Amino acid sequence: MQTKRTFKYVAALSVGALALTACGGGDDNGGDTADGEMVINAHGIEPQNPLVPTNTNEVGGGHIVDAIFAGLVSYNTDGSTEMEVAESIESEDNVTWTVTLNDGWTFSDDSPVTANSFVDAWNYGADPDNAQLSAYFFNAIEGANEEGNIEDGSDTLSGLEVIDDLTFEVTLKEPAADFPDRLGYSAYFPLPEVAFEDMEAFGEQPISNGPYVLDEWNHDVDAKLSTNPDYEGNRTPENDGLTFTFYTDPDAGYTDVQSGVLDIMDQVPPSAIETFQDDENIEAHTEDGSVNATVTIPSSLDHFGEDEEGQLRRAAVSKAIDRESITSTIFDGTRTPSTDFSSPLMPDYSEDIPGADVLEFDAEEAQDLWAQAEEIAPFEGTLELSYNSDGAGNKEWVEAVTNQIRENLEIEVEPNPFATFAEFRELITNREIDTAFRTGWQPDYPSVYNYIAPVFGSGAGANDGDYSNEDFDAALVSAASADDEETRTEALTEAQAILMEDLPAIPLWNQDALAIAAQGVEGVQLNWQNQPEYHLVTK
Structure with missing residues (x-):
């Protein structure tokens, strides 16, 4: 991802x-x-x-x-959900969920998998002292803040309660009809007691x-x-x-x-x-x-903040990229230019997102947008695009994208390679990278929500550009609490429209499997x- x-x-x-x-x-x-x-x-x-x-x-x-x-559930090849460690996950109001485990599951050291195996693991993941990358996935649970960490003054998530060895309850802040579908993701996996003795x-x-x-x-x-x-x-x-x-x-x-x-x-x-x-x-x-490719331009970069100048420059960069040309010449048609921040394979995908034309190549409009930003504050220096060179095709497409931006905006743009993915990601995680950089997403469960909430929600663990927008966060809440697919899709479309305007990351293409x-x-x-x-x- x-x-x-x-x-x-x-x-x-x-x-x-x-x-x-x-x-x-x-x-x-x-x-x-x-x-x-x-x-x-x-x-x-x-x-x-x-x-x-x-x-x-x-x-x-x-x-x-x-x-x-x-985990509690597993995903079939087509993305449908099936109970695994859980015997059932039930709720009458989509807020309080009762999880009942199948009896007889054990860890590889023969210790039993119990309700505590999940509750303790989730509390560990949500503890801010542990600084876990997937903490955001707990933010829907009562007692967690926006970042998914346990609220100040508490040691555990108040929304988790062990009933007995095979039963626990999860209380959410808002209704979430799709909550069981999320639980096959690795953030929700159980841990044995011995793990907490020395997690490293x-x-x-x-x-x-x-x-x-x-x-x-x-x-x-x-x-x-x-x-x-x-x-x-x-x-x-x-x-x-x-x-x-x-x-x-x-x-x-x-x-x-x-x-x-x-x-x-x-x-x-x-x-x-x-x-x-x-x-x-x-x-x-x-x-x-279903995997997408994007370019993240952190708001911390000079001239690319969360203001009018930053919005204009991001839109200009996006319009300066000829996605059709790159997917055809470099990837021989095994990529499809993005039309949103997710994938057309998702059940709640929408073709009608306001502002999605910002993803369409138009060199003349790109120049006009950049010129408008120049009137606010002149851009100086070089825009760099970092990537890991051990990923198939990264060098080729990054060079093509930087060439197009350079030619169409008439600015200095250069690739910035790192030898390994681990080195590259470590710099991003520690916020030690001061360039734009390649990103992308492999969904954790089949929904547009999963493409945008963990990546652009305020404080989310995969929010590498530290994007934050209250209206976007509110749209996510509406999507999560929707009782029917139509209402959910409408809320997700509203959320994506906000992303199209702000462009915290620039969608490029979806990758064939x-x-x-x-x-x-x-x-x-x-x-x-x-x-x-x-x-x-x-x-």
Whole structure:
């Protein structure tokens, strides 16, 4: 994504050699272990943080966290929700929800999964002293502030109450009919008691309750997962384990898929985008996708604040980008120019958002908007666009975007690359980056709300540009409390209209779901998050 998961997203050192030595077996079986077990070797990137669910909001860590944990609900391939650890999640008013757990769930250390496993984990995630990236996901619960942190003067969220070992209640601030649908996201995963003794150490070797368990995390090399023999949920593995091999060069990953060293890769590098579907050495998979790409321009940048000048300049930059040209020439049509801040695949998507024409290329209007901003205050210096160069296609599209802005606005614009995603995200998280930067979003659950609330809500964990607008926040509240889909869609459309005017991030395009697999790899299904269903992959 960023994010998972944020912009739920993904140089060249001697990565080819690294990738080869990181794979088990040392032959064409890729991740097969010595005793013949079917271990799937998958493309990955080094996680940003220790693997604590409430502090994991990017794809590198998200792949692993989603594989080793199980939540109250799980998502099917099409994004529909199914009860998993929960037996039921019920409410008469959409405010107070009673969660009843299935009996018999255990963590990988044989300790039971109880109501406290969820309530304690959520309180940990909402504790401001713990500074968790996904705290925002608790902001709907009574006792949390806008940022999702526990209100001053309290130690826990007042809206969480344990009834017994298998039952707890959640009281929300406002009605939210879709609350159960949110609960498959990693921020809501349970934690065992031992986690709270040393959370950083726990994150290096998590004890979990999902389809897989983490056996080894070899930093900057790989993560090895084996199946959990006690798992009885909805995602029963068809294989015997997963190894996520960390790459910093997507071309090296593609070469390893061609040779059978790597079994599956969840992206296609630009060098192969025009040919991969005809490559006889791989199996190509494509579907319409839900992941979007954006450019965030922090309001802290000179001349890009939350005032008239900043609005004019953001609109000018947006109008100066020819999305159709870039998606056609660089991505060979595997991207679709954005028409909103989400994806047309979402059930509450709207085609009629006021102000959405700001996403349409018009060099003449872009120049006029920039000139209006110049009358307020002259722009000096260079506009830089930062990105991680280990993500497939990032270098190519960033260079194309900066070239277009430079030519159409006649200003100095330059790419600013970082070698790894982890380094790049760390600077953003710590607010140590003083440029515009690439962002994007892989949805956590299928709704437009999930694309905009965690990313642009005041104080949200994935709000990398620190955007804040009271009218936008109010529209989010209206959307969350809507009793029917029509009312909900209207509120979300109103919220997006505000975003179109302010442009805290500039939507670029939606990415098709693309994956490649080695010959002989079967069971590849791409889900609503543009990701392979790794537990179904066999060979």
